[in-house]
Amino acid sequence: MISSAPRVAGLRLAGLLCLSVVLASANAWLNPHRPAWNLDVLAEGEIALTDAMAVGDTALWIDARPETQYRAGRIGGALPLNEDDWNGQIQRVLEQWRPGRRVIVYCSSQQCQASHDVARRLREEMGMEEVYTLKGGWEAWLAHQK
Amino acid sequence: MAKFKIGGRQGLQTKTIQVKTDDSDTPTVLTMKTLIPKLLDLQPAFVAWKRGVAPDARTVIARIGADEAVHITKIETDNPAVQVQLEETEPGKTYRLTLFPDSTDESLTARITLSTDFPREKPRTFYLLAHVK
Numbered sequence: 001m002i003s004s005a006p007r008v009a010g011l012r013l014a015g016l017l018c019l020s021v022v023l024a025s026a027n028a029w030l031n032p033h034r035p036a037w038n039l040d041v042l043a044e045g046e047i048a049l050t051d052a053m054a055v056g057d058t059a060l061w062i063d064a065r066p067e068t069q070y071r072a073g074r075i076g077g078a079l080p081l082n083e084d085d086w087n088g089q090i091q092r093v094l095e096q097w098r099p100g101r102r103v104i105v106y107c108s109s110q111q112c113q114a115s116h117d118v119a120r121r122l123r124e125e126m127g128m129e130e131v132y133t134l135k136g137g138w139e140a141w142l143a144h145q146k
Numbered sequence: 147m148a149k150f151k152i153g154g155r156q157g158l159q160t161k162t163i164q165v166k167t168d169d170s171d172t173p174t175v176l177t178m179k180t181l182i183p184k185l186l187d188l189q190p191a192f193v194a195w196k197r198g199v200a201p202d203a204r205t206v207i208a209r210i211g212a213d214e215a216v217h218i219t220k221i222e223t224d225n226p227a228v229q230v231q232l233e234e235t236e237p238g239k240t241y242r243l244t245l246f247p248d249s250t251d252e253s254l255t256a257r258i259t260l261s262t263d264f265p266r267e268k269p270r271t272f273y274l275l276a277h278v279k
Contacts, residue, residue: 086154087270099255099279126275127192 045119047132049140052104059102062093062122064114065138075106075141081118097128106134106141156184183211186262186272193245194277201247206274208241212264215239219269220261228256228276245276254278 061078107114115133164173193204210216215238231244258274
């Protein structure tokens with residue numbers, strides 16, 4: 001005769017699993033303080049678009065894209081600064097910057113490197129502390145405007 | 147033909163180019179690495195004093211990265227609260243800048259502008275920031 005004890009234990013375990021799934025689903029659906037599942041992970045020195053927009057004009061916006069793209073369209077008030085013409089463009093940036101003012105640098109998209117290069121030089125060569133790169137860059141900004 | 151615009155780039159630069167031919171579906175990747183020397187290397191790149199500390203002089207060494215002699219023809223500060231002195235320690239090659247703030251009681255920033263005579267057709271200007279923070 002086969003003992004029913006393992007079967008009962010299995011059923012109990014399955015019941016517990018079902019109960020935990022139901023409770024977790026209810027929590028995920030109803031709990032207003034649930035953790036965000038799609039939380040954007042920011043790399044070091046990055047700022048999310050929503051946070052950058054909240055800072056707004058108090059920040060100094062830097063457009064690190066090539067000049068032709070800057071001329072075609074940019075975030076309002078952004079100054080051009082890229083390594084193609086660093087020496088020609090840096091003076092205007094320094095005139096607009098003051099200690100404590102945040103700097104937000106963007107380039108074309110999440111994949112481009114220019115904003116990171118410009119941000120690094122502003123930190124290392126100018127001693128600016130609050131320098132961020134915009135996550136998603138110009139593409140993210142455009143997508144938000146639509 | 148592929149062109150690499152040096153512009154204001156400096157230090158180690160790495161560029162890759164994908165070359166596609168009708169011989170193969172797999173593109174060939176060419177990598178170019180080049181070290182672009184700084185025309186003017188400032189060490190340290192900026193100076194800073196903490197608020198309330200003694201307003202001691204700070205020294206910045208400026209080294210010319212070009213093969214030929216480059217002269218710093220003019221040095222200016224946009225904030226008279228930070229004074230700067232220039233001394234040529236090796237003609238056309240090395241300079242010593244001495245900076246000191248009148249006081250460190252308040253936060254401030256001074257932009258030091260260094261004008262050079264190189265290249266002759268469009269002389270370059272460099273900037274050095276001095277902070278009290």
